[in-house]
Amino acid sequence: MTGQGLILALTNATSQTDETQRKQGEAELKSLSNSSGFLSQLLEAYQDSSLPVTVRWMAVIYLKNSIDNCWRKSANSNLLPEEKNFIRERLLPLSCQPFEPMLHRQLAVVVAKVAKLDFPRTWPTLFDELREAIISTASKNDSSSLYNILLTTHQVVKTLASVRIGPARAKILEIAPDFLQVTGDMFMHLMQNMSDDNLAIAYSALKATCTLIYDGHDRMHRFDTARSFFGKTLDMLVQLHSMWQSSHAEILGKLVRRIGKLYIRLLQKRPLSFCMMPRSMEIADFYEQFLISKGQEQLKASMNDDLSDEVEFYDLLAIQGMIVTRELLHVVTRDPHTATPALLPISMRPRDEQDRQDLINSYDIVSRDAFGREKLDKLVYSLISAWFQLRPADLELWKDDPEDYIIRDSQASVDFKVSSCAQALFYQLIKAFPQLAQDVLRYVEHVLQKDGTELPDVLELDGALQCLEYGAGTLVNHTALEPILEQALVPRLNAVSVDSYRIIRRRICLMIAAWVPIRSDENFRHFIYEMVSKQIFSSNPLNDLIVQLAGLHLLKVSVDDFDANVDEFMPYAEQNFEKIYELIGKVSTLEIKRLLLENLSVFVGALGTKLSAQYIEAILQILPPLWHEKTEDQLLKTVILQTLSSLVDATRDKSPVCYPLAQECLSVSIDPKSPFISYLLEDALALWRSIVVNATEPHPMILGLFPNLVDLLEVSTEHVGEELLILESYLKLEPSILSDSNIMLRIFNLSALYLPQASVEVALSLLSSIEVVVSSGVPVEAYGEQLAQSGLIPLLVDIALAGIIEGNVVAGIRAAKVYMVFAWLAFSSPSFFTHLLTEDQLMKITDGWLNIVASVAEPGDRKMNALGVSSLIYVTPILFLQNSQRFINMWTSILDEVREENGDAAAYHQVDSYPGEGDGDLTPETLRQRARRAQTPIHTVPTRNFLSQLTEKLRQDPQGVQVLANWQP
Template sequence: MELSSSNLLTVLTLASGSERNFEQQNAEGQLKKWEVSPGYHYLLQEIYLKTEVPLQIRWLAIICFKNGIDKYWRSSRQYAISKDEKVQIRARVFYLLHEQNNQLTVQNAHSVSKIARFDFPSEWPTLFDDIAKHLDEFVFKSNDHISTNNLLIILNRIIKNVSMVRIGRARHAMQSKAPIIVTILIKLYQKFFSNWTQNLDLSSMELCYLCLKNLRRIIPEGFEQPHKNQDVSEFLGTTVDHLQLLINEHDKYSSDLLERYVKCYSKLYVTIINNNPTSFVLLPSSQKILTTFLSLLEQRAEYIYNSSEENDFWEILALKGFIILKKIMAYIYRKGAITLKQRNDKVEVNHAINKLTTDFFTADLIQRLCDLVINWYLRLKPSDLEGWLLEPEEWVNEELSTSWEYQIRPCAENFYQDIIRYFSDSLTDFIINKISNGLVQNDSVDRILMKDAILCTFQLSSSTISNNVNFDNLLHEVFIPEGIKNDLVENKILKRRICLIIGEWVSVQCSRESRVDIYKLLLNFLQPSNPINDKVVKIASIQTLRSVVDDWDFNKHDFQPFLNEFVRLLLNLLNEMKLTESKLYIFNTLAVLIERCNPLVDYQTLIDILVIIPKYWESSSVSNEPIIKNSLLRVLKSLTISLNENSPETHSISIPLISSCCSESSDLHSLLSEDGFDLWLALLKYCPQSQLGNEQIMKLFELIPNGLMNSTEILPTILSILRSYSLYAPELFSNKTSLELFAVLAGYLPKMRDDVFSIFVSLLDILLLENSSNESFINNFLTSGLFNAMVNYVFDESQSIVLCTKIYLVLSRLAKSSPEVFFKILEIASIDVNKFFKIWLEYYNNNGNPRNKKVNLMALLALVSYGIPKNISVALEISAEVVKRTFFFLEEINENNDGSCDAYNSDFTYEDIDDYAYLDPDIKPHGERIRYRQLLEKMDPVYKTNLKEFLKETMIQLKTQLSGSDFDQLMSLNDTYTLDRLQALS
């Protein structure tokens, strides 16, 4: 069908039908074909501009038009809209200003703003001039509210889109036009504000809000220094007066729209502060703005405290007030530190800071703010107590997950932490006195709530006042006695607070003896027999227990007497808690506890934890809760590690879960595969020698190729699993699967991150130690392209020399084991051998330890010994240098007769085999460590070959195989030092 206006209208009519049928599908297909045809988008615009066309057809036309702008407006796109068609479209973008359907207006605004984003200023330099012309007309045409409304909606979208541009001329060009637009918007704003406040005219109120919304965007984005523009500066002064008017007359003008006004003013101030705090402070109205929000926080404190409404208007304003004050305090504290785009000179910054510190943030005001926060905003509200009583789990979980920017008490806590940090000199003594004098008797709920608020300041001040208080004394004299009181049900409020204090202070200041008393206190809080220990107290105790156990200074031997009791209580609590989040805290705490107390958790306790995992995995209540399954996998991993040689106890559970989570065809893969791979790695590492050859574990290997190719975000874990298999079942690397794996690794190698590279090197080091004489393995190694990739890596001058030496280290294993095969591989792979050996010798001294140097030297000597009799020229060329470096090395180290020495027993290629866990004498070596040690002892020539004797044998072999003249020629290549050493050697 030919594209024309009438044909397009017909097809749009069919496509917009309410019933799904064959004709509608054909129409949609035709629209899809036409969208790449010249003139299509111009005709779409023509149709939606016609008000006589039915609304549903215009709606579909504008949606197709908007989507087409996204896809085809950029000139670099295939089937891009032509330049001429763009000109025609831009010429009509303001034709729809009289549109009465708001949804069409919004869609049109999206389309126009997209065009502006692409074309302004290069193709559409008059954009803001055109808008200013229309707006200027509306200043004097008060009755054309529809056109005014529509243009303001379009302008808002344009400003939003253009201000997002960070590269190019668009943002700067908008800033050059901003004064024109802002001047007109301010006139419109003042006109409409006067109308609606005097006459309560809803239409004027809506238009005024749209003006404000535009100004809220363009002032911060269009002016780098708003305080230097008179119109902007005067307007911001006006907004404060209007804000105060609307706050004072809130009940008179009460409406959602009015509340949006007030929020818009506060957003304007916050954005200016974010963009340029210096400019904000230097505004004549800045102190008035700060005073307004401070007064709001003080005057509405009691109302906000007693309010139980969500998204309460006054609470939202209070949040903005705290955020504004918080940002201004940070500005003072950081001495006016500014971003690159803010070009305030030092004089202005100093003037702004001086203005704040002398005129606003006085010592009296800072203490007043502290009192205000403590008395009203840190206290638990009546609605909090009601939530605690009726739905304790829901309440505490919300407390633990709430973002401080959206809830008043968390925001106040965050604000308090800033004020005590920024003004510590003037507040430390004030707060300590407040704490000392405020711990009154628990004879009423109000007193308990006030005490809780005061203790909250102690919790939040840990990093600031720790040098001025003795936490251990307070723990024994105040917190523990307070925690064991059971005379009032309301004491649970203080029990929770004590948990929060301990969780905050234990990593800052807490003695080893005090930690033992904390364990006893937490056990008390978790006892089911005490009715005051409700769910909130127990969840707080669980969270605190995790913090204490996971702390750097945790001593597992001190904790051991309490260990089994804590585990028993945690397992019992799983039955008591109903919500997923609550169970999650328990599982996460169990996982940390098992890990940090390894190996002190006794066998039966570990088995008791293990047996609950299938129940909660399969439980219908959590079958659709992957977050619980993630946590269960982490617990299972910790159990596997702690059981160590008994880890096969977990296999019947672990192996099916690994198979399910790590298989790409599984529904669980996307959410659980990362923890599944971690569990798989632990299972392999801690698998004892008795379980070598387990068919189920071997079968899991089939999942590796997909994981290696598609789970690149956890590539270190996948490669570690491969490395574990290289020790667990090296025969798996001689089949077709290994060919696929090596090909993938060859592709990754050029751009490997350092953490992945170290695992890759240790994997290849192990495999080449085991398989250098395995023909199938060598064929896979070469055919996959991995050998060539490794050689190309060392040839690439942009790669790190240290990393290149590790490649040579790995290749040394193959060269030492089979020099004949090595030279053949170099020949088959068409490697430039002269360049290869030149770089090898050049990089040799960058090896970081004696062990690696010996591996290199033995390989080079083996290649020389084989290559010279075979007339391989490069072997002869490098021989003198190799022998000389061997003698240098022998002077550095002192091998025993077997060829070993202490210097070879550290800095293994498998770097993390000696991680921190093995520094703990309580922890037995895991299966993988045993396997690696056995491999080195059995197959690594570093420990079995005396290098001096190896060199001697090499020279004897060469003398035997070469004629007298050839050997003399070989000797003539050596310098005097080497010849003397060779003479001594014989």
């Protein structure tokens, strides 16, 4: 019997009016959860129909949430095997009870969770029990119980079918083909005896069957049970569709969409199985004919509010049809006769000869039956003339709430909005079948020749322009856009003033934006700037918010293009900035403000150092109020950080004007305790680095942020690579940081922590930071003790020695960087360096070092390595005597290959600017780096003089005299 304490705790926890009582109940439940038999009592409470539904619901919810923590073998709980058996044995019998759907849905999840953990090892008979439960329940003519057991079956099947590896997956592969006959036959039986109850039950049976087909086995088309069921689905789909037309019953619509989901999921997960199933091309034809025949009808129906349910249903059906067609395109665009199997999607890669034959057959079937030329022409025409077009509801939203229209349009998913789905399908069709291009262009030309200005004419023109927009990648090879714009479209912008023509104004901007990345020269770009300036930003009343945002989008794409010439944009910059300022002041939604800021950020980044002081001042006035906007959506703040980063890059040596706002933004964004760090950190790090890179001096604000950087590195975020770049920039900006013993010990400890498991990129960033430390010119005494304490040196030794193994390129890259660190250390203080190593380590390092010097590609680095390893001879001459010929060969090579003038190897070491930087456009950090390098031994120590002094010392030893008898530097 269920304990009264548990019942009271459940009752308290369900309180909706007394928060104190609810929290007390939750605390009591947490306390009881540690007691033996807790889960069994929860199950008993669930099945006790004398208890209130809310109490039973809380019991099953708590049971569901406890499974993951208690049921596993590794769980630290009091759940004994006997109690598990007790619960498991009662789950399916309870699933056959006529409990309320709200309750049973939770129990179904409980069964699925247990099945996932116990099947097949502890619960091998699960599917036999499910089969027996379904059959016995169906014989009792109890619709509620049958609904519940089928709901449980679907939940179990869905959960287990999602398992990709392990014994459960192997068992599902074995069971699924036969078990789907149980659920499939039940579905067909219920559909033959239709009633409201039976249709709801059939829906659960259908869901389970569909899941078994597309997730149960990856070659389901080879099993008769699956083929038989699949072949019947088309007739069922047609029948259900016909019934829905008469009644508009919700359950019929759900059944129609669920069958469509079967086709889509099977095509996405197992395209070969779909194509090889019986009647698969009839299914494809059903959807294609639906799209062809229903488009215009849907367009007319959308104008009638009384048909809103019908419009929604057929739009969803159309989307499914477009996705089916799109997935079939993926099959037909990959010719197995020529495609490399490794380049095919994983779902299509053949594993054996039968798979390879299925792949060929699928391609042949789809090529022959799904995409005939006549059908293609009709399908494309339907997409353009009907499915592309804006609906009355769209136009009404445009007029009443333009900001909401923009938000919905920008967030529209391809698979959830019929026009977006149609546009995506058109793009893929014309890409896969470029022979359609001429027909599409003839249609566009035909529409452009019309001069009607009524709304249907405008929408038809909008559809034609969408062809040019979404087919740009293919049509660029068949036509030029400039004549169309200059002869047919721009004159209309001047001549036509009907209200609906704002649709065309917007579409022209979006269409041109699609062409800019694939075909844009300076003349075309100049035309764009002029057109937007005179046509879109003019005082014409048709240029509403939506039109002007489209114009800004076009400018953003044009300016952000790789080939864009900023000087061409400069005469138009002021107008564009003013337009953004104006719109930011007008709009009310944060989403639109974010879009405007994204444009602003791109323009700032494009202008760079050419950004005038008045623009900088205006931007710094706009951003703070936006930063303080109260919203749960952090995307606006991320764009502000991006804009501020672009502004810092643009202002360079004048960037301190950005520091007050940057400090405020960063204090929130980089604090590990901040609730916003997960949203803002990535963009905050980019801003942070821009500030340090562009600083001309170590400003107090910048230095004040440095401890936060070490804190972030210690919490091991996913952005370690970016954080290390900032660390490197700090070390270059203010070498005096090295004198802070606590900070340096933390940095060295972090390096030792991350290096063993770091990726190549992160490892090189870590080693670069260490190299900056040892090459900074700061005496080793400032940080040497911390370096020795950290345990980093033995790790570096291991990395260096691992790099001498032939064939391991990655290890060699890491090792080369480590030897560069050693070179700076050994040259600046050979006694300190040798003190860090054992005698055995020193011998091995020297041996590996002499091997690697010749392979260093950069002559300046090669010189530094030679100086470093040679400096060890001053402290340990035996190293030379044991490797004399190797040292002499290295010195000879260095003198031959590293050409110097007064010891300066500058001609070989100027790889320190960023891509795109000219000599007049270098960041302050790059200038610092060049100045610092100019003072290093690479540029100040003549190699010949160094070797002369070294060999003179060696000749003081008789052995040295003998070895060096025939060599002079």
